[in-house]
Amino acid sequence: MSSKKIQRVIVKYCINQASSSELDELYLWVKEKENKAEFINYVKTNYLIDYNLKSFNSGRTEHELNKLIESEKRVVRLRHVQRMSKYAAAIIIGVLTTVYFLKDNIFHSSGDDTINPELVNTHVIEPGTDKATLTLEDGSQIALQKGTSLKTFYATSDGEQLVYESNQKRTKELVYNYLTVPRGGQFFIVLADGTKVWLNSESQLKYPVSFIEEQDRQVELVYGEAYFDVTPSEEHNGSKFKVLNNAQEVQVMGTEFNIKAYKDDISIYTTLVEGRVSIHSSGQNRVLKPGEQAILNSSNNEMSVALVNVNNEILWKNGIFSFDKKPLRDIMKTISRWYDVDVIYENKQLETITFSGVLGKNQNIEGIFTTLKTLSTIKNYEISNKTITLK
Numbered sequence: 001m002s003s004k005k006i007q008r009v010i011v012k013y014c015i016n017q018a019s020s021s022e023l024d025e026l027y028l029w030v031k032e033k034e035n036k037a038e039f040i041n042y043v044k045t046n047y048l049i050d051y052n053l054k055s056f057n058s059g060r061t062e063h064e065l066n067k068l069i070e071s072e073k074r075v076v077r078l079r080h081v082q083r084m085s086k087y088a089a090a091i092i093i094g095v096l097t098t099v100y101f102l103k104d105n106i107f108h109s110s111g112d113d114t115i116n117p118e119l120v121n122t123h124v125i126e127p128g129t130d131k132a133t134l135t136l137e138d139g140s141q142i143a144l145q146k147g148t149s150l151k152t153f154y155a156t157s158d159g160e161q162l163v164y165e166s167n168q169k170r171t172k173e174l175v176y177n178y179l180t181v182p183r184g185g186q187f188f189i190v191l192a193d194g195t196k197v198w199l200n201s202e203s204q205l206k207y208p209v210s211f212i213e214e215q216d217r218q219v220e221l222v223y224g225e226a227y228f229d230v231t232p233s234e235e236h237n238g239s240k241f242k243v244l245n246n247a248q249e250v251q252v253m254g255t256e257f258n259i260k261a262y263k264d265d266i267s268i269y270t271t272l273v274e275g276r277v278s279i280h281s282s283g284q285n286r287v288l289k290p291g292e293q294a295i296l297n298s299s300n301n302e303m304s305v306a307l308v309n310v311n312n313e314i315l316w317k318n319g320i321f322s323f324d325k326k327p328l329r330d331i332m333k334t335i336s337r338w339y340d341v342d343v344i345y346e347n348k349q350l351e352t353i354t355f356s357g358v359l360g361k362n363q364n365i366e367g368i369f370t371t372l373k374t375l376s377t378i379k380n381y382e383i384s385n386k387t388i389t390l391k
Contacts, residue, residue, distance in 0.1 A: 006035075008374055125365045125386060128201055128338045130160045132187040135178035137209065144187065154192070154209040161188040164209060171210045180204045181224065184340035186317075193217055193231050195241065198317040200225035201337040202262065213237065220244040225260040227317045228252075230275075247298045248281040257288075258314050264333070268296040271313040279303070321359040328353045328377065328390070339365050346391045353377055 006029055009022045029035050131145040134157075142150060150157040154177075155164045162179065181187050181199045189197045192210045195217075199205055203224020211217045217239050230241045232254025243250040245261045247268055255275020261268040270279055272288040279286045279294050282301040286294055293308040315322040316334075323331055329351035332343040338361060345351055355377050359368055369381040369388065380391040 125339055125341055125383065126184075127362050127364070128184040128186055128340070130187055131182065131185040132162075132199070133180045133182070134162065135180065137175045137177060161190070163190040164192040166192060166194060171208075171212070174208045174212060175210070176206055177209055178204060178206050178222075182340075183337050191217075191219070193236055193239075193241075195231050196229040198227040200227075200316055201340075211236070211239070214239060216240045216242055218242045218244065221259055221261055223261060223263045225258070225262065225316070227256070227258045227314055229256045230254050247301070248279055248296055251278045251280070252276070260313070262333075266297060266299055268298060269313070270294045270296075271308060271310060273310055273314060315358070316361070319361045321361060323358075324356050325354045326356075327351060328355060331355055332390075335365075335368060341365070341386045341388055343388045343390065346389055350378060350390050 006026070009026050009029075129146060131143070134142045134144055134150070136142065136152065144150060144157050144159055144162065146159045148157075148159040150159075150162075155162055157163070179187060179189055179199065181201060181203045183202045185201055187199045189199065189205070189207075191197065191207055197205060197219075201224070203226060204222040205226060206220040206222055208219075214237055217236065219242070221243055222245065226243075228243065230252050233240055234254070241252045241254070243252070243259060245259070245268065247261075248270070250257070250259065250270060253276060255277060256273040257275070257277055258271045258273070259268070260271075270277070270288065271293040272290055274290050277288050279288065279296075281296055281303060284301070284303050286303060286305055288294055288305065291307055291310055292305055293313065294303055294305050296303045309322075309324055312322045312324045321331075321334060321338075335341070336343055355372065355375075357371075357375075359371065365388070366383070369378070369383075369390075372378045373381060378390050382389040382391070
C-alpha cells in the first residue's frame, strides 16, 4: 500500500470513517515491522496516542492497536447487518472514540514528520488550556490558570478547577461570583451544592457562592457553553435547580445536560444526557427526554426538539471534538474559540462543505488542518500568525 494511501486510511480509522476492507488493509500493514516507523511519524504529526499506549515499540502496544482495529472492524460489519436507534449508535460510537482515540505529545522519538503544514511564518498556535477569570462579590478579579492556587472565604482553586465549600458558610442574601473563560480556555467548577459545571471556551457563568435553603438553586449561563451535572433536589430539601440565559430558563431535578448559547450563534442548543429537564421560553414549555436536543431560535423564539447523537454535543469536555455532517463554517467556529485564532475562506463555498469525524483538542492546530486536507475536505491551508486561510 502506498504511503499516501495508508495515511488516508489511518486518518479515516481515527475519525471513524474507515470501511471494513480498509481496516483489513491497515491491520495487515501495521503488522509489518518496517511500517511501524511510518505509523509513528504520521500519528506523531496528527494525533494523541492513548495514555496506555506510550511506546509503540512494545509488544503490548502493537497488540493493543491490532485489537482496537479488530474491534472497529467488527463494529463496521455490524453497521451493515443491524439497524440501531440513533441514541444506541451514539453510545457505541462514543465508547469507541474514548477507547481508541489517538493523542499527541506522547512520542519522544526523532524523525521528520510525514506531512508538513503550510506555514507563512513560525508563530506557534497552542491549543487551549485551563484558564479563567474569577470575579468576586466585591468586583475584584483574579486570574486562574494552571500552576497557580487560590483560597477565598468561599472557595479554593488549584488553577485547574474551582471548588466552593458545600453550603457550610451560608449567606442570608444571595452573593454572586462570575467565572469567565476566554477564547483558548476551559475550566471546571464545583458549586456550593455539589453541582459540577464544565465551561467551554468563551463562556461566562454567574452563580451564588452559597445557596439559600429551601429556595430554588439558580445560576445564569451569561453566554457560551457549559455541561452541568446537577445534584438531585432530594439532597437539598426539594430545592429545584435552574439555569437561566437571556432567552430561556432550564429547570432540572438532578440530571446531566449541555447548553450551548454563544453570542455569535442565533440558536441556543440544550441537550439532555440523562434525567429530565423542562425548558421555558416566551410562553413555550418543552420537556426533554435523554438523547433529545431543544433548539431555540433567539430571533423569533421558535423552539424545536430532535433526537441527536449526544456524544457529538458533549465530548468537548473530554478533550474531543466530534462532528456529524457539520458544515465547515460551524466547525471553524469551534476551532477558532479553542485555539484563539481567526479563520478566513479563500472561497466562500468552503463554508458549506460538511465533515464527519473526531479531532483531538490537545493536538497542534496543524494536525487539525492536515486531517481536513488529507480527507480532501479542503484543498490547502495557510497559517499566518493567528490567522488560518482555507483554500
